[in-house]
Amino acid sequence: MLFDTQEQAIETSISDSNKSSNHVENSSNSIKVVKRSGRLADLDISKIRNVVNWACTDKDVNAIALEAGLKTRIRYGISTREIQDNLINCALEMCNIDEPDWRYVAGRLSMWSLWKEILVSRGYNYGDYAKTVQSFVEAGKYDDRILVYSQAELETANGWINPDWDLDYDYAGTVLLTSRYLLPDELPQEAFLTCALLLASEEAPENRLHYAKKFYEAIASRRISLATPILANLRVPNGSLTSCFIISMEDNLESIYREITNTARISKNGGGVGVNVSRIRATGSAVMGKKNASGGVIPWIKLLNDTAIAVNQGGRRAGAVTVGLDIWHLDVPEFLEMQTENGDQRRKAYDVFPQLVITDEFMRRVKNKQSWTLVDPLEVREKLGYDLPLMWGEEFEKAYQDIEANLDTVIKLYKQVNARELFKHIMRSQVETGMPYLWFKDTVNKANPNKHDGYIPQGNLCQESYSNVTSGQYAHCCNLVSLNLANLEQQELEEVCTLAVRILDNTIDITNPPFTDAKNHNNRYRTIGVGAMGLADWLAKRELRYNNLQEISNLFEDMGFYCTQASMKLAQERGAFDAYEGSDWSKGLLIGSRPVEWYKANAYSPERWQILADDIQKYGIRNSHITAIAPNTSSSLVQGCTASILPVYSRFFYDKWAKGTVPIAPPYINDKVWFYQENKNLDQTMVVKTTGVIQQWIDTGISMELLFNLNEGVYYPSEPERALKAKDIFDTLIMAWEEGCKAVYYVRIVQKDNFKDECTACAN
Numbered sequence: 001m002l003f004d005t006q007e008q009a010i011e012t013s014i015s016d017s018n019k020s021s022n023h024v025e026n027s028s029n030s031i032k033v034v035k036r037s038g039r040l041a042d043l044d045i046s047k048i049r050n051v052v053n054w055a056c057t058d059k060d061v062n063a064i065a066l067e068a069g070l071k072t073r074i075r076y077g078i079s080t081r082e083i084q085d086n087l088i089n090c091a092l093e094m095c096n097i098d099e100p101d102w103r104y105v106a107g108r109l110s111m112w113s114l115w116k117e118i119l120v121s122r123g124y125n126y127g128d129y130a131k132t133v134q135s136f137v138e139a140g141k142y143d144d145r146i147l148v149y150s151q152a153e154l155e156t157a158n159g160w161i162n163p164d165w166d167l168d169y170d171y172a173g174t175v176l177l178t179s180r181y182l183l184p185d186e187l188p189q190e191a192f193l194t195c196a197l198l199l200a201s202e203e204a205p206e207n208r209l210h211y212a213k214k215f216y217e218a219i220a221s222r223r224i225s226l227a228t229p230i231l232a233n234l235r236v237p238n239g240s241l242t243s244c245f246i247i248s249m250e251d252n253l254e255s256i257y258r259e260i261t262n263t264a265r266i267s268k269n270g271g272g273v274g275v276n277v278s279r280i281r282a283t284g285s286a287v288m289g290k291k292n293a294s295g296g297v298i299p300w301i302k303l304l305n306d307t308a309i310a311v312n313q314g315g316r317r318a319g320a321v322t323v324g325l326d327i328w329h330l331d332v333p334e335f336l337e338m339q340t341e342n343g344d345q346r347r348k349a350y351d352v353f354p355q356l357v358i359t360d361e362f363m364r365r366v367k368n369k370q371s372w373t374l375v376d377p378l379e380v381r382e383k384l385g386y387d388l389p390l391m392w393g394e395e396f397e398k399a400y401q402d403i404e405a406n407l408d409t410v411i412k413l414y415k416q417v418n419a420r421e422l423f424k425h426i427m428r429s430q431v432e433t434g435m436p437y438l439w440f441k442d443t444v445n446k447a448n449p450n451k452h453d454g455y456i457p458q459g460n461l462c463q464e465s466y467s468n469v470t471s472g473q474y475a476h477c478c479n480l481v482s483l484n485l486a487n488l489e490q491q492e493l494e495e496v497c498t499l500a501v502r503i504l505d506n507t508i509d510i511t512n513p514p515f516t517d518a519k520n521h522n523n524r525y526r527t528i529g530v531g532a533m534g535l536a537d538w539l540a541k542r543e544l545r546y547n548n549l550q551e552i553s554n555l556f557e558d559m560g561f562y563c564t565q566a567s568m569k570l571a572q573e574r575g576a577f578d579a580y581e582g583s584d585w586s587k588g589l590l591i592g593s594r595p596v597e598w599y600k601a602n603a604y605s606p607e608r609w610q611i612l613a614d615d616i617q618k619y620g621i622r623n624s625h626i627t628a629i630a631p632n633t634s635s636s637l638v639q640g641c642t643a644s645i646l647p648v649y650s651r652f653f654y655d656k657w658a659k660g661t662v663p664i665a666p667p668y669i670n671d672k673v674w675f676y677q678e679n680k681n682l683d684q685t686m687v688v689k690t691t692g693v694i695q696q697w698i699d700t701g702i703s704m705e706l707l708f709n710l711n712e713g714v715y716y717p718s719e720p721e722r723a724l725k726a727k728d729i730f731d732t733l734i735m736a737w738e739e740g741c742k743a744v745y746y747v748r749i750v751q752k753d754n755f756k757d758e759c760t761a762c763a764n
Contacts, residue, residue: 034079043074048083055091055108059101060670066090066105084113092171095663097652100670103663106171114178115166115187122185129158132190141183143237145510146194148201153209157197160213161189165220172637172655172662181231181638192220194235202506211502218499223487225533225632225639227480229270230507240269241511243630244460244529245518246476248276248389248469249300251378255471256280256300260307262475265514267311267319272461274322274476275304276469278357278389281378282330284413294378296331298338298347305349322353324439324458326389327362328400330374330415332422336429336436355437356426357458361397363440363737365419372419373404375411383410390455392445427729430747437463438744440737447592447699447742449584450525450624463743464628464701467527475517478527478625478700479507482632483559486534486541486641486667490558497530497562498569504528505570505622526577529628529700530563532556534641536648540668540675546647546686553693554604560591560627560697561608567622568615576620585621588613591699602696628700631745642666644703645694646687647679679707680750683715684732692739701742706732709750 031043049067056063069090074083088109095102119125122135130151136142149157166188169177182191196216200208218224226234233239245266247259259275266273281287283296301323308319325335335356338349365372380386384406386399407414429436439459444466448456454468456476465478481500488496508526513519521527535552544551571580580586584593590613599609629644636643651673654661666676679687684706691704708729713720715728729747736744 031074031076033083034077040077048087051109051112052087055087055105055112059104061094061099061101061105065094069094081113084109088113088171089660092661092663097665097669097673100652100663100665103170103172103665107169107174108167110171110174110178111166111169111188114174118185118187126161126163126187126189127158129161129190129193130154132186133194136183136186140237141186142194142235143198143239145201146197146235149197149208156209157193157212157216160216161193162220163189165189165222168222168640169638170640170663170665172664173640175657175659175662176634176638180228180634183235189220191231191235192216195219195226195231198234198510199503199506202509214499215503218496221487222484222639222641223492223496224500224503225482225484225635226503227482227630228635230479230481233270234510238512240271240514241479241507242269242271242477242513242518243480244274244462244465244476244478245271246274246276246458246460246466246469247517248457248471249280250471251279251281258472260300260303262515262517263304263319263321264307264311267308267321269514271477271514272320272322274324274355274458274460274466276324276357276389276457277301278324278326278329278457279377279387279471282376282413283334284330285376285378296334297325297329298331298334298349301335301338301349301352302347305352308351320353320461321351322355322437322459322461323349324355324357326357326441327359327422328373328375328388330376330413332356332374333415333417333425336425339429339433339435353437353461354435355439355459355463357439357441358737359392359396360440360442360737361400362419363734366423367734369418369420371416372422373400373407374415374417375403376413379411379413389457392441392455396442423730423733424726427726427733431729431749434746434748437746438733438736439463440742443737443740444701444742449589449593449699450579451584451593452582453524453579459701459743462631462703463745464531464630464703465527465529465625466700467521467525467625473517474521474524475515476527477513477518477521478529478628479504479511480529480531480628480630482531482533482630482635482639484534484639484641485532485555486537486639488538493558494562497559498566500530501528501563501566501570501623501626504530505567505574524578525624526622527625527700528567528623529630530559530626531629531632531644532559533632533636533639533644535645536642536676537667540666540672543672543675545675546677546682546690549689549693550604552690553696556694556697557603557605560699561605561612563626564591564621564699565612565615567626568612568619570622571616571620574622577622577624579624580620583624585616585624588617590616591627591697625700627698629694629698629702631703631705637664640667645690646705647677647682649679649707651676651678680709681714682707684708685735688732688736688739688741691736691741695740695742703745704736704741704743705746705748706736706744707748707750708732711750 032040033043052063052067073086088106091102091106137144193216197212199215200212203211227243229243230241249256249259277297280297281294284292285294287293304321308321311319444456450468456466457469459466467476469476508522596610596613600606632643642648648666652665655664712723716722
């Protein structure tokens with residue numbers, strides 16, 4: 001194994017012996033290096049050569065070039081740590097689209113440094129996992145729930161560790177893994193194994209090791225990616241594992257401040273939260289009988305904004321809050337201006353992420369250039385009895401028409417605008433800031449299997465996860481993993497989907513929700529989100545492109561089926577989610593709350609869907625929502641694949657990090673380069689169509705980003721002076737709604753056309 005060579009290199013590099021017959025040419029042993037112990041020793045180039053050759057093994061690079069590049073940087077008194085850093089920098093500098101494998105060499109050298117530091121720090125590397133567990137528990141680093149396993153079981157688990165998997169990371173992946181996820185003195189495979197053991201701790205004692213091994217192998221071989229809260233927090237005492245939350249404010253002080261406190265609790269534990277404010281009365285509404293006294297939603301949003309800054313996840317980063325407002329709310333125009341520089345700064349909120357909750361009726365009026373009425377929810381509720389935020393579909397449309405029929409006579413506080421002009425205002429904000437997100441309320445709620453038990457008010461922070469929310473009772477919360485399609489073969493998909501569902505269902509019982517409403521939601525709905533990343537790699541590997549919609553549909557049909565089937569089988573074993581009776585699942589409806597007949601007409605393998613529907617009606621289903629595709633922007637770098645289902649931004653580019661510029665490239669760039677379609681040049685209608693096809697098989701949502709290149713000739717090679725127009729962006733956003741996409745996440749804009757040497761300027 002490569003690891004054996006590395007162990008020998010480490011042993012050689014920390015040996016007290018300085019004997020070597022191969023010193024730097026013409027040095028006469030005059031160059032001294034500073035060891036980590038602080039003492040001077042003769043430089044031995046053979047040790048460096050061994051490490052260089054090891055790092056370059058099975059990669060398409062010239063090891064001699066790396067060694068030669070290092071020699072110009074060696075000086076008297078250089079430390080061994082500096083030598084290692086210089087090797088890494090040399091490898092990074094040689095990395096380009098023609099020799100992309102240097103990023104893996106830099107990753108191995110960075111991992112080698114980690115191995116060596118831990119060897120020096122604690123006296124051993126891999127090989128004594130039970131000892132690591134015991135010392136970490138005693139030091140308060142590991143949750144003592146790991147001690148449910150005996151010494152003998154931990155020693156058995158030690159035998160599963162495969163250190164060679166540490167060598168699969170490129171430099172970006174290694175840096176993110178070590179800086180963001182590993183604990184002090186912890187090795188990568190120890191982190192993955194501990195997560196796997198804890199995830200399996202909910203299994204029956206006789207099955208724990210069986211599932212722990214399967215979980216470990218899927219996680220460590222990068223076929224399943226744990227969401228950041230799980231990978232970062234599962235091992236530590238009292239860690240919260242939930243990625244996504246949604247809460248809703250009622251129109252009273254008690255509810256508002258309760259949900260602000262809940263936002264703080266979520267932020268403290270590193271979760272992202274969506275806060276719906278649509279029920280709060282509008283600016284100019286009455287307060288305690290006094291007309292024109294309300295300041296509207298903006299002051300409360302500002303409090304959420306400041307809470308996100310103040311409760312900064314233990315100093316790691318500001319909290320992440322998306323605030324949702326229904327498109328009919330009277331405060332929508334000011335909501336769209338709350339992040340601009342002009343105006344009253346006391347009514348600005350620059351650190352939240354705005355989203356608009358869009359109804360089908362509004363989109364139809366946008367298309368038809370009709371008027372749209374903005375109203376105050378309090379006045380509508382008090383005078384006409386309609387609680388608009390809770391309504392969607394035909395019920396909303398009938399109520400809205402009645403409201404418009406009573407303007408001036410009953411409803412006094414309103415404003416009428418042109419729907420298309422309002423949509424253009426939204427687009428201008430998206431071009432400038434990337435937001436607001438657009439969340440299609442009717443599309444989502446039609447597909448909600450729990451209509452019998454409530455409604456979904458808005459999307460989560462990344463627009464892929466949502467379920468019923470009841471203020472003061474149920475707060476949406478969801479745990480996430482993603483399948484790494486770059487590393488999966490077709491024959492593995494069923495097993496990996498089954499493992500992913502089991503991992504997340506176990507996570508529900510392991511996690512510590514930060515407040516009662518979240519715990520209640522977990523118990524009632526057991527919402528999970530199995531996602532996917534690396535679709536661009538999956539396509540390139542098979543020499544397919546984003547217009548191969550049938551192949552993409554078949555892939556996600558399989559994923560949707562296997563995940564749903566796995567949840568049904570868990571229900572056989574553990575019981576259905578509490579709100580199952582009366583749900584669309586219980587009525588024989590499947591993903592998207594569609595009847596079996598739809599699957600018989602649209603699935604490539606229709607027979608199995610009828611069997612699945614029958615089984616769900618017989619046994620129930622364990623999780624009310626099962627699949628959701630997150631953006632995975634950072635975790636995909638750790639996984640060594642492209643993010644989510646999106647095309648790769650660029651086939652090769654350098655990203656600017658705190659540690660300098662870091663090369664980014666997809667895994668199959670060497671031999672499949674031309675099958676990677678670059679998103680910066682790709683017509684975004686293709687992204688929308690692809691997302692729409694995938695959404696058919698995903699029961700929650702997809703974080704769909706759109707990237708519009710404003711440079712001339714990009715989309716129209718035959719017309720070099722033609723650039724994208726506002727109408728083109730407008731048509732694409734309308735298409736997203738028409739194609740059944742549930743949300744539009746960020747809208748990003750490319751403003752420069754120098755991709756070789758400069759970072760492209762994108763909104764956000």
